[in-house]
Amino acid sequence: MGNMSVRALVQSSYFKKPRRYFKRARTALLLAPGQVRDALSPDAFTRREKRLNSSRPGRAFLRACVIARHPWEYFLRRQAARRLAVSAAPVSIEPAAGFSRFTMADFEGLPRVVSLARTIYEERRDRVGAGGLNARKKEFMAEILSDEDLRRYPEFVQFCLSEPVVQAVSGYLGTLPVLRRVGLLLSSPADTNADSRLYHLDPEDFRQVKIFVNIFDVTPDHGPLTWLPGHVSDAVLKGVWQRQKEAHERRDQFRRWSDEEVAAHSTPADLVQLTGPAGTGAFVDASRCLHFGSRIKPGEMRLVFCAQYLRYHFSYPTDRNRFDVPRPAGDALAARLLAPRPGRTPYGAHA
Ligand SMILES: O=C(O)CCC(=O)C(=O)O
Numbered sequence: 494m495g496n497m498s499v500r501a502l503v504q505s506s507y508f509k510k511p512r513r514y515f516k517r518a519r520t521a522l523l524l525a526p527g528q529v530r531d532a533l534s535p536d537a538f539t540r541r542e543k544r545l546n547s548s549r550p551g552r553a554f555l556r557a558c559v560i561a562r563h564p565w566e567y568f569l570r571r572q573a574a575r576r577l578a579v580s581a582a583p584v585s586i587e588p589a590a591g592f593s594r595f596t597m598a599d600f601e602g603l604p605r606v607v608s609l610a611r612t613i614y615e616e617r618r619d620r621v622g623a624g625g626l627n628a629r630k631k632e633f634m635a636e637i638l639s640d641e642d643l644r645r646y647p648e649f650v651q652f653c654l655s656e657p658v659v660q661a662v663s664g665y666l667g668t669l670p671v672l673r674r675v676g677l678l679l680s681s682p683a684d685t686n687a688d689s690r691l692y693h694l695d696p697e698d699f700r701q702v703k704i705f706v707n708i709f710d711v712t713p714d715h716g717p718l719t720w721l722p723g724h725v726s727d728a729v730l731k732g733v734w735q736r737q738k739e740a741h742e743r744r745d746q747f748r749r750w751s752d753e754e755v756a757a758h759s760t761p762a763d764l765v766q767l768t769g770p771a772g773t774g775a776f777v778d779a780s781r782c783l784h785f786g787s788r789i790k791p792g793e794m795r796l797v798f799c800a801q802y803l804r805y806h807f808s809y810p811t812d813r814n815r816f817d818v819p820r821p822a823g824d825a826l827a828a829r830l831l832a833p834r835p836g837r838t839p840y841g842a843h844a
Pocket residue numbers: 680689695703717718779784785786787788797799
């Protein structure tokens with residue numbers, strides 16, 4: 494058989510399928526090095542981690558991986574929490590409800606935090622228009638404290654590390670946590686309810702504690718932080734997930750939820766709002782209590798002091814502060830609370 498007839502045979506319809514497979518295999522081989530590189534890139538890793546973290550089993554898997562990498566820390570931090578629990582905390586977080594309110598009089602260091610926050614705001618109010626001083630947060634919500642400010646005004650971090658506060662947080666979490674963020678969030682009115690103005694849970698773990706303190710008086714017009722207690726949130730999510738399953742809807746388990754979806758499984762009386770005079774505050778488990786805030790009436794604003802505590806073995810990293818507090822030698826507790834967890838800690842990735 495001559496050359497011509499072999500080519501004619503290969504190009505005949507008899508070889509159509511093998512020809513197609515060969516072309517695909519050749520393309521795959523040519524693309525393979527790039528695809529492998531992409532699949533192993535930090536971006537791809539972040540995407541996979543984010544996708545895993547959007548479901549309960551995925552989040553549990555991520556957390557189990559961190560515990561497996563740092564088992565000793567897991568044990569030590571639980572022990573430290575037990576030691577702290579020996580004396581009763583002045584304010585404690587109710588396990589089922591996942592939150593606890595407090596007033597300015599409940600913590601010795603709080604009046605100083607509030608007055609310092611006001612001073613900083615007054616100094617900067619002309620500069621903190623749309624976009625804010627720190628573009629890490631969305632336009633309607635500006636973070637007006639920087640890492641440098643936390644060094645200059647150590648009272649903020651000192652308050653977060655003070656024993657009564659740490660006792661409340663570690664008593665609820667059952668472990669000595671890490672302090673991840675300390676800030677002053679300035680909210681202004683927005684055109685639509687999106688982002689954290691819709692019901693959501695914070696993505697870092699199944700549990701965490703955030704402290705919120707109103708720096709000025711807050712009424713419903715100032716878009717107070719609003720949440721559902723933990724046990725009500727659990728029931729709402731059960732209802733929403735069940736409805737999704739019945740409707741064969743494939744959506745992230747952890748997403749944002751509309752008021753209507755939440756209202757279908759709760760009553761208005763379940764809602765808790767952080768209204769009240771300056772210094773009114775709350776510990777809230779932002780990974781368990783469905784919450785939103787900053788639905789502010791035109792012409793108003795709201796300034797909130799906020800601190801975030803995560804279990805050391807949290808599953809999904811988001812923004813954190815770089816703390817640089819001069820610590821008294823031998824303060825092992827402060828060192829543990831400020832320890833950055835080894836591993837990836839992206840900046841600018843807050844939900
Ligand atoms: O206070 C707000 O506007 C919302 C805050 C919030 O959702 C959060 O810190 O997770």
